Amino acid sequence: MRAFPLSARPFTMPLHALNIAIAGASGRMGQMLIQTILQDGRHRLSGALDRPGSAAIGQDAGAFVGTPTGVAITDSIEAGLAGADVLIDFTRPEGTLQHLSACDRLGVKAVIGTTGFDDAQKTRIADFATRHATVFAPNMSVGVNVTFKLLELAAKALSTGYDIEVIEAHHRHKVDAPSGTALKMGEILAEALGRDLKTCAVYERYGHTGERDPSTIGFSTIRGGDIVGDHTVLFAGTGERIEISHKSSSRAGYAQGSLRAAEFLGTRTTGLFDMFDVLGLRN
C-alpha cells in the first residue's frame, strides 16, 4: 500500500455518522430502510417506531431482516426518537404529523417519504421545517427524480398539440391514489405548461365524458399484486406518441435515497427541501 506524507494524503470529507430513527419500522419501507442502514454501516439505528397495537411492538427492529440490532420497536414516540438526529418517516399522513410534533419538542430533523397529505397537512410540514431541517419528497429514488427533470423538458417542448396523461401502477396494498409521484409529475407538467393542476387535472372518466379537453392533464391509476411502482407520462400527438416511463422493481432505491436525504440534512438546521435539493437537480 502506498504511504502518503501527512500533507499529501487524499482528502475526503469525513461523513458524520447519524443517529437515525425509523417510523413505520415493520412496514414495507420501514424494513427496507432498516436493512439499508444495517448494510450501509455508516450510521446508527437509534430507534424504531410503530403504532400502538402493532404486533411488531417489542420485537428487535432487525428481526424482520434477520439481523439483531439491540433496538426494540416501540410505540412510545418519545422513546423511539430519543437520541436521534433524524427521523425517517414512511407511514401515513396522520402518523407523520404526530411524529413531527414530537420531533419539534425534541429537536429532531425529518425525512418524510409518506404520501397522501392534504394541503393543510402540507402546511404543517412546512411550518415544522421553519424550525427543523426537513426533506419531504413523494419519491426518493434517483431515477424518478431524473425522470421529473425529463418531464420538465418534454412538457416545454411539447406544449401544443399533445394530450398529456399520467399513468401509474402500484401494489394492491397502496391506500392513496393517484400516487404522490404521479401527482408531483402532474405539478411539474402543469408548471412547465403554465397551467394550474388544481383546475386542469382529470382524475376520473366514466360514461359520456365528451371529447377530451386539450388543456387537461389526465391521471389513470392501476392497483394490483406486488407492483412496486410504475409511472408513465404519455404525450399523445397526431401521428406519434412519446412515453416517458420509470419502473421500480425494488424498494432499495427509495431507501438509499432516504439515507442520502438524511445525510444532506446533517449540515442544515432549518428549511424545507426535496430530492432535487439533495441530488443537486434544482435549476
Ligand SMILES: NC(=O)C1=CN([C@@H]2O[C@H](COP(=O)(O)OP(=O)(O)OC[C@H]3O[C@@H](n4cnc5c(N)ncnc54)[C@H](OP(=O)(O)O)[C@@H]3O)[C@@H](O)[C@H]2O)C=CC1
Ligand atoms: N417517498 C418515497 O420514495 C416512497 C413513499 N412511500 C410512501 O410511504 C408510505 C408507507 O408505505 P409502505 O411502507 O408501503 O406502507 P406500509 O403499510 O407497509 O407501512 C406503513 C407503516 O406505518 C405504520 N402506520 C400506519 N399508520 C400509522 C399511524 N397512524 N401512525 C404511525 N404509524 C402508522 C404501519 O403500521 P401498521 O402495519 O400497524 O398499520 C406500518 O408499519 C406510503 O405513504 C407510501 O406511499 C412508499 C415508498 C416510496
Ligand SMILES: O=C(O)C1=N[C@H](C(=O)O)C[C@H](O)C1
Ligand atoms: O406506496 C408505494 O409503494 C409508493 N408510494 C410512493 C408514491 O405514492 O408515489 C412512491 C412509490 O411510487 C411507491
